Amino acid sequence: MSEDNLEVVSQEMIDELDGIKRNFFKYDISPLLFLNKVLYGEEYPCITKWYENSRNYKTFDQIKLIKHVYQNEPQFKAEKPKKWIVRTKNTDDDGAYWYIADLNDVFYQLHRAYNDDVRIIVKFDTREEAEEYSTPQCEVVELNEDE
Structure with missing residues (x-):
């Protein structure tokens, strides 16, 4: 599958999937046991959350998980x-x-x-952290990938 066609998920879910990949022989985790743990919310909270929130047919999601792992x-x-980032809601004159x-x-x-001093703008890792510095005159804005 091309990189463009891969479903985008949280890093935490990728970490869970990678952990299963590394350990399924070591702990004899069969695909059916793995899916059972996902279905019943055991051990893999991020994968289970993705599975429960998916709008696809459940069989399709199960096949995706098995193919990936x-x-x-x-x-x-x-x-x-x-x-x-945190910036003013309105521009100046x-x-x-x-x-x-x-x-x-x-x-x-x-x-x-200005363009030459954008490096001094504080880039926060979470929206919650940025909101701590926001005021009624400011807003929290998500940066685009290329900014």
Whole structure:
């Protein structure tokens, strides 16, 4: 299956799948036992959550899991890590946003970032972390992959 056709899932689910791949011979985890553990929520919470939330036919999802783990035919890929920034909701008179920036490694402050100083904009790993620095005049924005 082409990289473009792989289903995007959480890194945690990929870690669970990789753990099963590494250990299914060691612990004699058959495909049926594996699927039973997924169906009943035992041991693989991320895979079980994906399975329960899927809109596909369950048999199709079971086949995908078996192909990925037991036949070494990738069916999934990890989502790219997301980054979040905090910026003003509105632009200033010059049409520029102001961002939470790290200017002196002591504390963050609101700063107008130009093209040559975007490296000082603080990129948070989680939305929750970014929201801690948001104010009523600011918003949390997810960065695009190429930013």
